Amino acid sequence: MPRSPVKRPPADLDLSRALRTVEQLPETLTSQSLFGNDHPLEIEIGSGKGLFLSREALEHPETNFVGVEIMAKYARHTAARLARAGVGNAIAISGNAEPLLEKRIPAGSLQAVHIYFPDPWWKKRHRRRRVVNETSIRNIARLLAPGGRFHFWTDVLEYFEQAVEMIAVTAPELGVPIPEEEIEASHDLDYRTHFERRSRKHQIPVYRVRYQTRSDASRSCRRVAT
Numbered sequence: 001m002p003r004s005p006v007k008r009p010p011a012d013l014d015l016s017r018a019l020r021t022v023e024q025l026p027e028t029l030t031s032q033s034l035f036g037n038d039h040p041l042e043i044e045i046g047s048g049k050g051l052f053l054s055r056e057a058l059e060h061p062e063t064n065f066v067g068v069e070i071m072a073k074y075a076r077h078t079a080a081r082l083a084r085a086g087v088g089n090a091i092a093i094s095g096n097a098e099p100l101l102e103k104r105i106p107a108g109s110l111q112a113v114h115i116y117f118p119d120p121w122w123k124k125r126h127r128r129r130r131v132v133n134e135t136s137i138r139n140i141a142r143l144l145a146p147g148g149r150f151h152f153w154t155d156v157l158e159y160f161e162q163a164v165e166m167i168a169v170t171a172p173e174l175g176v177p178i179p180e181e182e183i184e185a186s187h188d189l190d191y192r193t194h195f196e197r198r199s200r201k202h203q204i205p206v207y208r209v210r211y212q213t214r215s216d217a218s219r220s221c222r223r224v225a226t
C-alpha cells in the first residue's frame with residue numbers, strides 16, 4: 001500500500017527545538033543532554049508522521065520522548081507537528097535508529113521503547129533489514145531501565161511470531177510477552193499511529209505485545225554476582 005504524501009512545513013515554522021539531525025545530537029543521548037532535565041525518557045523507532053509521539057508527549061508532560069525516523073521528510077513533518085502543538089518534551093531525530101541504540105544511549109536509561117508497524121520487508125532476502133532483529137532486541141534489553149517497557153505492534157503475523165520467538169531466545173530478561181489490547185477508540189479518528197488508522201480502516205488485524213523488565217534491582221545484582 002503506498003504511503004500518503006506529506007507536505008513540507010512552512011519555511012517560517014521554527015523547527016529548531018523539535019528537530020535534530022544525527023550530526024546535531026550530543027554524543028550521549030539522555031534526558032539531561034536532550035531536554036535539560038532528569039525526567040524518564042522514551043524512544044520510538046520509526047516514528048513516521050509523528051502522531052504517536054505528539055499525542056504521548058502531550059498526554060505525559062512528565063516524560064521526555066524521542067522519535068527516530070530515517071526518512072527526513074517524515075522526521076520534519078513530525079517536528080512540525082510538535083512545534084505547532086508547542087510540545088517541549090519531545091523531539092524528532094532525523095536518521096537511522098540502529099547506530100543510536102548501539103552506541104549513543106546509556107545502558108538501563110530508557111523507560112520505554114516503542115516500535116509500531118515497522119516496515120515488513122516481505123522478501124526473505126530483505127528480512128535482515130527489519131528493525132526488530134537480534135541486534136536491536138539485545139540493544140533494547142540492555143537500554144531499558146528496571147521496570148522499562150518494550151511495545152511492539154504489527155499487522156504482519158509472520159513478523160510478530162518471528163519477533164516473539166527471537167525475543168524469547170535472545171533476550172529472556174525482557175520477560176514474558178504481555179498481550180496488549182487495542183486502546184478503545186472514542187471515535188473514528190481516535191487512533192495511536194497512522195498505520196493503526198490504516199489497519200482499522202481496511203479491517204486488517206493488528207498483533208500487539210508489550211514486554212516489561214523486572215522493576216527490582218535483581219537483574220543487575222545477578223549480573224554482578226555471577
Ligand SMILES: C[S@@+](CC[C@H](N)C(=O)[O-])C[C@H]1O[C@@H](n2cnc3c(N)ncnc32)[C@H](O)[C@@H]1O
Nearest residue numbers: 046048068069070096097116117119193194195
Ligand atoms: C510503516 S512505517 C510506520 C510509521 C509509524 N510507526 C506508524 O505506525 O504510523 C515505518 C517507519 O519506520 C521508519 N524506519 C525504518 N527503518 C528505520 C530505522 N532504521 N531508523 C528509523 N526509522 C526507520 C520508516 O521510514 C517508516 O517511516
